[in-house]
Amino acid sequence: MMKLYDLEPSGNCYKVRLFAALAGLPLEIEAVDFLAGEHKGERLSALNPWGELPILEDGKLVLRDSQAILVYLAGRYGGEAWWPGEAHLQGEVMQWLSVAANEIQHGPNAARLVDKFGYALDKALALERSERILRLLDDHLATHQWLAAGRPTIAECAVFPYLAVAWEGGVDPRPYQHVNAWMERIKALPGFQPMPGI
Amino acid sequence: MMKLYDLEPSGNCYKVRLFAALAGLPLEIEAVDFLAGEHKGERLSALNPWGELPILEDGKLVLRDSQAILVYLAGRYGGEAWWPGEAHLQGEVMQWLSVAANEIQHGPNAARLVDKFGYALDKALALERSERILRLLDDHLATHQWLAAGRPTIAECAVFPYLAVAWEGGVDPRPYQHVNAWMERIKALPGFQPMPGI
Structure with missing residues (x-):
């Protein structure tokens, strides 16, 4: 296994x-x-x-x-459900994998590392980056049910986790109504499992 | 077009x-x-x-x-030359696309943004991150001609640029001999074009 x-x-x-x-x-x-x-x-x-x-x-x-x-x-x-085979859809998904690796890592994840694990990172910068991401994500989700390809993909698995526990770093996504509704849709997917803090 | x-x-x-x-x-x-x-x-x-x-x-x-x-x-x-179709090779390439989006963005790229464009970022942290990346990359390239899949892929296109102009941020990759040799191999690829600073 x-x-x-x-x-x-x-x-x-x-x-x-x-x-x-x-x-x-x-x-x-x-x-x-x-x-x-x-x-x-x-x-x-x-x-x-x-x-x-x-x-x-x-x-x-x-x-x-x-x-x-x-x-x-x-x-x-x-299967293709989660990671499409078509190049343009892979590109769409990939945009969000980069957001997960870069912006989210250095935004909500960094803020949580400071508050929850005592890392010496720039908390103010992490909060500023978090707000920017949430605003851009909220705008995107105002007209999209899912991040890419019109269906849940690995983009959801990459972007959701650190937003779902962002409150542990002093970041609250709930005022962003479209982000909030999208997180609820993810939690309602068959087989969904939480992590501690969700 | x-x-x-x-x-x-x-x-x-x-x-x-x-x-x-x-x-x-x-x-x-x-x-x-x-x-x-x-x-x-x-x-x-x-x-x-x-x-x-x-x-x-x-x-x-x-x-x-x-x-x-x-x-x-x-x-x-x-074609599959640059972005393989096999899942395990996509995974290999993807490891380096994440390094480009995260570690290189916040390492050599950040250092260059400070020196060349006057951004207010933490230069010391960017330099520390740059040395870590170069050491890990050098170790990898000691036993690999290319980053992933045994051939030049989009991983090279993602990782090479900010290392090739890293000196503009006070980061010198030349002492890392395997990184240096790999950069020379990239410059020797058919069709290669530089950017200002290379």
Whole structure:
């Protein structure tokens, strides 16, 4: 069975758990002792020299980076529903995978790292970035039910997690009504599973 | 013909110009007057509400985000050479598209924005991130000719640009011999075109 090296409160790990739940994929979860630095130890550094989680192991294949894992899992096991085959739809989805890797990582995720885990990051900048993202996302969702391709895709799995726990970093998405309604639609998808904080 | 809304000194725009040059794709370039804020004006905001460049227009399709544009162009016009069809190879390439969107954006790109364009970003943090990326990249390239899939892919087009002009932000990749050799291999690819600063 595929193995996910996992940290429960990590939104990046939750992206993968969420997709597996929605797509009905079996996944063996190995909880990593993050506080003890196990992710930077010899065994996991050999799998991922970047010293980060999640890591996916599927037979001989090892992948790091939550977006890369989503693309792989959806392409290999999820069918075209979650990761379309058409180039223009892949481009549409990809726009949001970049938002997840860049803007959300350095917006709501950074704010939460400061408040919840004591990271020394620029909280004011993270809050400013969070508000910008939420405004742009709200505008997009005012005319779209889903982020891309007219249906739920891995874009949802990449963007939703850190917004759903953004309140743990002092960011409140609820006033953004279209974002809020979209989050409720995701929670209503068959197979949906939450993470702590949702 | 496809149109790229372009800013010549932008590494993100160069990612697209580089791919088009390597893959032999015709591209109409419209130079945007960035200093006058044209990218945030009414016409371009309607195409990209994020107020950023590049923007690609191909018939009715409009895409923002350089990584998304690479995935689209390679999938639609580049053939499997540049963006493999196999899920595990897409996952491999995707790992580096995330590095381009996240770590490189907030490392060498941020350092260059401070030095070359006067942005008020944390230069020390950008330099620290840059050294980390270069070390990890160098380790990877010690045993790989190319970033992913054993051949040049859009991962090269996404990761190379801001490293090639990193010296403009006070980051010098040349001591990293495997990174340096890899950059030379890219410059030797048929059709390669530089950007100002390379």
